[in-house]
Amino acid sequence: SAVISQKPSRDICQRGTSLTIQCQVDSQVTMMFWYRQQPGQSLTLIATANQGSEATYESGFVIDKFPISRPNLTFSTLTVSNMSPEDSSIYLCSVRGFLEGYNEQFFGPGTRLTVL
C-alpha cells in the first residue's frame, strides 16, 4: 500500500481566512483526488488534481473557493479560501493509478478543519 501524508493534520481557523492543505505520496500516481467529509456525513468528491493542468471540479465546487495545485506525480495542495463555518470538515487526499500497476485507491489520514 501507499504511504500518504497530509499537513496539517488539523487546524482551527478564523472566518474569512484561507488554509492550504498538502498531500504527499511515497509513490508516483496518475490520479490524485480531494474529498470532503462533513460532520456525520459520507465522503464527497471535490475535484481531481491533474498534473500540469487545471483541476477538474465536481458539481458544486469551484476553483475560486478550492484552488488546487499538482506540480508532480507525488504532491498536491488544496486551498480552502475565504472560509466560513460551513467549511468545517475533514479534507481527505486520495490516490490511485500507481505506476507500478495496481489499481487500489488509498486515502490520506485527513485534515480536520474547524472554522470559527
Next chain:
Amino acid sequence: SQELEQSPQSLIVQEGKNLTINCTSSKTLYGLYWYKQKYGEGLIFLMMLQKGGEEKSHEKITAKLDEKKQQSSLHITASQPSHAGIYLCGADIIDDYKLSFGAGTTVTVRA
C-alpha cells in the same frame, strides 16, 4: 439519493459474534471498495473487488461481490473491539475512476 445504499446504518454486536454489512447499487459496478474509518481519521483500505462473484478475505474479514456486480457484503467473523469503527463502501459506478460512497455503517463491539 445515494447511488450506493449501505445497510445497516449502525449495529452493535457482542464480542465474538459475527456481523454483516451490505452495499447495494441499482447499476452495475466497475469496482467495489471497502474501507474502515476511525472517528475523525482517514480511511483504511480493506479490500477491492472487481469481478462478479469475487470473494476476498483478510484475517477475519471477508468481502463478496455478487455475480451481477450490483451488491457487495462485508462479513466479520468473531468480532473483536478492534473491529469497531465506521465501514464505508465505495464504488466506480461509471468508468471514470471517481469513487462514489455509501453513507457508512457504524459498528460497535461490546465486550
